[in-house]
Amino acid sequence: MSDKADPQTMADFFKPRLNARFKTWLKICANCALCADTCHFYLANDRKPEMIPAYKVRFINEILKGKVTIDDDYLKKMYETVYYECNMCRRCALYCPFGIDIGLMVGLQRAMLHNVADIQPAGLKSAIESYKQFGNQMSLTQEDWVDTIEWTLEEMEDYYPTLDIPIDKENVDLLYTVNAREPKFYPQDIQEAAIIFNAVGESWTVPSVDGWDDTNLAMFCGDLGTSKMLVEKTFKQAEKLKAKRVAITE
Ligand code: SF4
Ligand code: SF4
Numbered sequence: 143m144s145d146k147a148d149p150q151t152m153a154d155f156f157k158p159r160l161n162a163r164f165k166t167w168l169k170i171c172a173n174c175a176l177c178a179d180t181c182h183f184y185l186a187n188d189r190k191p192e193m194i195p196a197y198k199v200r201f202i203n204e205i206l207k208g209k210v211t212i213d214d215d216y217l218k219k220m221y222e223t224v225y226y227e228c229n230m231c232r233r234c235a236l237y238c239p240f241g242i243d244i245g246l247m248v249g250l251q252r253a254m255l256h257n258v259a260d261i262q263p264a265g266l267k268s269a270i271e272s273y274k275q276f277g278n279q280m281s282l283t284q285e286d287w288v289d290t291i292e293w294t295l296e297e298m299e300d301y302y303p304t305l306d307i308p309i310d311k312e313n314v315d316l317l318y319t320v321n322a323r324e325p326k327f328y329p330q331d332i333q334e335a336a337i338i339f340n341a342v343g344e345s346w347t348v349p350s351v352d353g354w355d356d357t358n359l360a361m362f363c364g365d366l367g368t369s370k371m372l373v374e375k376t377f378k379q380a381e382k383l384k385a386k387r388v389a390i391t392e
Pocket of ligand 1: 170171172173174175176177178195196237238239240241242
């Protein structure tokens with residue numbers, strides 16, 4: 143268990159982030175279970191009571207009230223609940239008579255686990271490390287990215303001799319950004335986007351430096367610092383290249 147994962151530090155993380163809306167939701171939930179049938183995890187797990195959406199945010203109250211023993215087992219249960227029993231789809235909020243948004247509160251619990259106890263899925267942890275070091279989730283260098291664009295284009299020469307993937311072109315309508323998995327594993331996706339943009343005469347470009355990866359996996363574990371850094375990188379490129387809009391893949 144992380145040294146920082148003591149009950150007081152956890153409660154202190156929650157307190158300033160529990161705004162009036164969150165506090166009200168935690169107080170007024172009637173435990174009526176009307177939200178139950180809206181949750182795919184509940185339906186897919188033989189309607190187990192533990193899968194009822196409202197039950198998945200119990201950790202906040204328990205930690206704030208200081209009435210639980212926070213040990214490895216407790217943190218493991220919390221981790222499993224917030225990552226493997228809820229994907230924050232927010233569907234239950236649409237059916238709750240009070241509009242209680244369980245997904246948002248599950249997100250707050252994820253944020254606490256990540257920021258206080260350094261607990262998150264291994265894939266998210268490595269993606270965050272890669273974002274911080276390389277500016278994208280696939281640990282590609284800027285040279286890798288530009289190189290991929292260039293050979294991608296060369297590969298298409300025979301079929302689309304006039305095809306272009308403009309890099310760092312200024313005053314365009316569209317700054318196009320991609321999922322970093324595309325240059326790493328699926329460069330054909332970039333080729334296909336280029337074919338469409340060229341066919342319709344789009345005014346577009348891709349940035350050569352940080353900001354071209356539009357994924358933001360840090361958001362899924364409440365790492366708002368990294369999340370903000372990524373968004374800023376993209377918007378910085380859009381401003382620098384004077385692009386009117388940013389388009390993201392998928
Ligand atoms: S979240 Fe809403 S629907 Fe679900 S148990 Fe609480 S009050 Fe009922
Ligand atoms: S937000 Fe979570 S609890 Fe609510 S319906 Fe979606 S998966 Fe189920």
